[in-house]
Amino acid sequence: MSETPVxxxxxxxxxxxxxxxxxKLEAAAAAGFDGVxxxxxxxxxxxxxPAEVRRLAGELGLAIDMFQPFRDFExxxxxxxxxxxxxxxRKFGVMEALGTDLLLVCSNVQEESLDDPARAAADLRELAERAHQRGLRIGFEALAWGRHTRQWRQAWDIVSRADHPSLGLIVDSFHTLALRDDPGGIADLxxxxxxxxxxxxxxxxxxxxLQWSRHHRNFPGQGQLPVRRFLQAVLASGYAGPLSLEVFNDEFxxxxxxxxxxxxxxxxxxxEAELAPACAAAPLPPAPKLAGIDFLEFAVNEPRRRELAGFLGRMGFRLSGHHRSKQVELYRRGQVNLVLNAEPDSASAWHFEMHGPSVSAMGFRVDDADRTLARAEALLCSRWEEPRGEGEAPLPQLRAPDGSLVCLVEDRAGEPPRWERDFHLLPSQLAAGDELLAIDHVAQALAPGQMDGFMLFYRAVFGLEPQGLWELPDPRGLVRSRAMVSPDGALRLxxxxxxxxETATGRFISAAAGAGVHHIAFRTGEISAALGSGAxxxxxxxxxxxxxxxxxxxxxxxxVRLRASNLLYDADREGGEFFHTYTSTFADRFFFEFVERRGGYSQFGAPNAAVRLAAQARSQLAAKAGSA
Amino acid sequence: MSETPVxxxxxxxxxxxxxxxxxKLEAAAAAGFDGVxxxxxxxxxxxxxPAEVRRLAGELGLAIDMFQPFRDFExxxxxxxxxxxxxxxRKFGVMEALGTDLLLVCSNVQEESLDDPARAAADLRELAERAHQRGLRIGFEALAWGRHTRQWRQAWDIVSRADHPSLGLIVDSFHTLALRDDPGGIADLxxxxxxxxxxxxxxxxxxxxLQWSRHHRNFPGQGQLPVRRFLQAVLASGYAGPLSLEVFNDEFxxxxxxxxxxxxxxxxxxxEAELAPACAAAPLPPAPKLAGIDFLEFAVNEPRRRELAGFLGRMGFRLSGHHRSKQVELYRRGQVNLVLNAEPDSASAWHFEMHGPSVSAMGFRVDDADRTLARAEALLCSRWEEPRGEGEAPLPQLRAPDGSLVCLVEDRAGEPPRWERDFHLLPSQLAAGDELLAIDHVAQALAPGQMDGFMLFYRAVFGLEPQGLWELPDPRGLVRSRAMVSPDGALRLxxxxxxxxETATGRFISAAAGAGVHHIAFRTGEISAALGSGAxxxxxxxxxxxxxxxxxxxxxxxxVRLRASNLLYDADREGGEFFHTYTSTFADRFFFEFVERRGGYSQFGAPNAAVRLAAQARSQLAAKAGSA
Structure with missing residues (x-):
């Protein structure tokens, strides 16, 4: 360990x-935090x-770094x-029992508090002296809604005036950045x-x-504040203490x-890694260069396999391979690979048991699978290795937050991916002009409260960036949608x-007992030609x-032509055009979309979502009426 | 009908x-709207x-008053x-098919639109002339976030300039009041x-x-905007057209x-009633003068009756009466009446079947039961009459939004309420100094989305006013609490x-399959004396x-004394004090609280809620562990 920087x-x-x-303590310890x-x-x-808390934290290997907050003091x-x-x-007594030496004092919000920095400094100096006598320390922090002290500079001014070794400054990225206050000067402290x-x-x-702070904070990288700039300034100051998370969030x-x-x-x-080596931590391996989605794997049992194969067949997919050792089939149309996995005792079988027919894995095309896996593991993702038959290619995989798998497929220009060797491929139909060009995007339904975690996963591990938020009106409520997109647009989720x-997203979560893929879009050339007549x-x-x-x-x-093919249409301000159409929903779970992009259109046709959602609600009702 | 004003x-x-x-159309018609x-x-x-929409609306007796919105025009x-x-x-064609003559044009939000009221007026005049030729009309409305036109005065200026009989103004209370714009001048139009x-x-x-408008609007009386002042101004102008609701709300x-x-x-x-006779509608009977909660009725079956009787007994309640004809018992302590209803084929039995052991009715003391009932019916509440035995007193009742009943008990100074006559009363224990003084408050757990409806019910029918919102941190999430209180504080809900x-409120909703009373507070004199030792x-x-x-x-x-009795404490800024303590929870549903108010304290001890919620979560876990 001596080679690793501290x-x-x-x-x-x-x-x-x-x-x-x-x-809370058990979870913090299990995740790997050093303190709380x-x-x-x-x-x-x-x-x-408090003594029992101290004992529990000690047993879990957690330090108690601070007790907080002490309010309305100065x-x-x-x-x-x-x-x-x-x-x-009295609180000093609690701290001694807890075994922590640092108390956070946040700036006073009381109306009757005096607008008098000298007096605030004198009060804090007295407090620090009393703390010092008990071997304790005081940190003073500016609340963004403090009565007189709101900015870190004001808090620092008071700390400087008080001039006591047991009194220091505490800074918080939210309080600083929420006020659009410049964190740059922290570097000079x-x-x-x-x-x-x-x-x-x-x-x-x-x-x-205040409302923003109490209900909508989230972890660095989950929001839109320039936390990185803040952290840069903090580290430049020479600060060597802990980095700690403090989030108030209704969903958390x-x-x-x-x-x-x-x-x-x-x-x-x-x-930290974004700022290494300033953080003196081991740098993360770089995020992968992504070249799109190589395949999707569906967890099925035998009846569902037949049913889904039929559904895919109507969309022009053909059985294109049998796995050499497993009950797995490959369906293909043009550049799109869909894998139907009915192998017992596999990760996919377990996924089927939990969620029914579902997408159990996505294959991402990456430039370097091992490096990506190393990055993912450094970011606390679990890897997964499926048992494989003799001579079969290893397929590096990691778990997404919903338990589904992301397979890392190395993109080797011109060569087919290694996993193809594990299949007996059937003679391919020649790709015609009407073939599918790619999996354009894959949408996932998340349960309320899961958005922040998924965003962070795709951003940190794969370098995808969050796009703007869309609010889509379903007849039974609002759906919020945010796409995670790779820098060059090759991967869109x-x-x-x-x-x-009771919205489409809500119904998916109930039916599938949790998050999952509910919408798969294929990119076409000329869309009317690609649709054929069977879908x-x-x-x-x-x-x-x-x-x-x-x-x-x-x-x-x-x-008239659009209407004849049930095609929806959108255009952007730069003249880009989008043509798209949806299939019916398979087994109450997922549906497919065919999309044609012209002239650099990079969105998802969100203005048409209400029409699609209403049509889906109608066809679900009709299906219910039909089956009743 | 000729006597009734139009x-x-x-x-x-x-x-x-x-x-x-x-x-939507069916619901609007069923509620009793005239148009949409x-x-x-x-x-x-x-x-x-559109023609089918017109036919459907016609069959339902609904007029189509307007088609909206037409955006970004002028x-x-x-x-x-x-x-x-x-x-x-093209939209005029749609309107003709719908059978409506009025189109709402809302002010332009496009960046490229011109800041030129004269031009806006000319455009709207042309539009109005074209509309006129097809027998249609145009209404122009200022959006609060319009690019150049945001206030009703600006919109009116444009309408005046355009000066076309088929062009008029449309005003919206939200757009006006959200900008803190004065609606008063509308009276002069x-x-x-x-x-x-x-x-x-x-x-x-x-x-x-914009976010406020799209997600948080609600119906008049459910929010805090001065809609009444707006409406007053509108009516003073002589406007004789429809009053229409337009609400964008995620929960709705x-x-x-x-x-x-x-x-x-x-x-x-x-x-309307708040403003009658300006509205030329029949005035509502006045809201009742409320004198507190006379009784609570619990729906039980025989095993739950025994169990709850035991629980009440430990809190000092005594069996005080048997109903003359029904399986109903009265428990009393001091001024508090609790009724246990195990009568088959009653409203209470149905409530038990739906929700398990629960509060199926609250008796409100009112000055005039018939007048209150008439008001409630005019406000679309259903009345309910329980079958009663020969010679028994009628008890006017109405349905609350959750289906439970509110009984109207006439408060006749000095006399016992009429319903007592239907009981064989047992010899009462003399009230000692430690008796309960009243039911202080009754809290209800609501499912997400029900707050607005309940608030309106208690406000409109009973004249209760909403107090400030409290956010209570339960260990498993946030609980939001708002009390509805009568003008003199006699009734607090x-x-x-x-x-x-998984919060206390969330657990109640799951366990009881819907909203209901989950917390009943009794007011005491000296609380330590009132507690006794059995609770x-x-x-x-x-x-x-x-x-x-x-x-x-x-x-x-x-x-030390507080701690010995598990008493919580709060004080207000005026020196009022609050002492309170909670019982364990009965059957995973409801719990009781004893409260003592001193010196005019009028709140509910919200700063202590986190401690209570955590203690409840702990004891629920312990109960689970015990039963596992």
């Missing part, structure tokens, strides 16, 4: 995690004593000033005067900063605690989430076409 | 309601033609200007130049107005459509809702008391 300590505030203090900040509310509501008139000192002395650093990200929302409060803790640590590792249970298409209402003509000023016969 | 037409935009256009606005997206996504440069005219002519009026309320949120999109439609009409009736399924109290952790001493500077022995 790793910076990583910590997490207990308020980030759900459950009681035992759950004990959020006072978590202690007050806990059944055990610059109060008497008699509150005196009472605050008494209150602090003496690093040893910064006692602690808290990190949080957040989506950019135009709302009251209700989410499975170990998953949140793991996401948190993943976000820290990723944030829209992520959909809906609080409402079971979703009928689009006439009203849509009347409006289309009005909106885009299309020629009447163009509209 | 009733104003009531309408609703289809976007307020969930489902497809058929669902067809929101274009609902038509585009609908499988049937003040565009060429060639968009010409294309917009073509687009409008010529009423016949206002072609349509849309109403929406919203909670006061500090956020981007997913809610049961008929309930939303009924809430909508209730909100309109209530809003906190409403709790949680998106998270099964929720244990409160020691850490809470350490903090209490620090926060309030309480004397050490006061804290």
């Amino acid at each position: 790793r910076r300590r990583r910590s997490i505030a207990t308020v980030c995690l759900s459950g009681d203090l035992t759950d 900040e004990i959020f006072e509310n978590d202690l007050l509501t806990f059944g055990g004593s 610059a109060m008139p008497e008699p509150q000033r005196r009472r605050n000192i008494d209150r602090a002395e 003496p690093g040893e005067r910064i006692f602690y650093v808290q990190l949080a990200d957040a989506p950019l929302l135009e709302m009251d900063v 409060r209700a989410a499975p605690v170990r998953q949140t803790a793991r996401d948190g640590l993943r976000s820290l590792i990723y944030a 829209p992520l959909n989430v809906s609080e409402a249970r 079971p298409l979703l009928p689009i209402p006439a009203n849509y076409y009347d409006d289309l003509a009005a909106r885009f000023g299309l020629e009447e016969d163009a509209v | 009733r104003r037409r009531r309408s609703i935009a289809t976007v307020c309601l969930s489902g497809d256009l058929t669902d 606005e067809i929101f274009e997206n609902d038509l585009l996504t609908f499988g049937g033609s 003040a565009m440069p060429e060639p968009q200007r010409r294309r917009n005219i073509d687009r409008a002519e 010529p009423g016949e130049r206002i072609f349509y009026v849309q109403l929406a309320d919203a909670p006061l949120l500090e956020m981007d107005v 999109r997913a809610a049961p459509v008929r309930q939303t439609a009924r809430d909508g009409l209730r909100s309109l009736i209530y809003a 906190p409403l709790n809702v949680s998106e998270a399924r 099964p109290l929720l244990p409160i952790p020691a850490n809470y008391y350490d903090d209490l001493a620090a926060r309030f500077g309480l004397e050490e022995d006061a804290v």
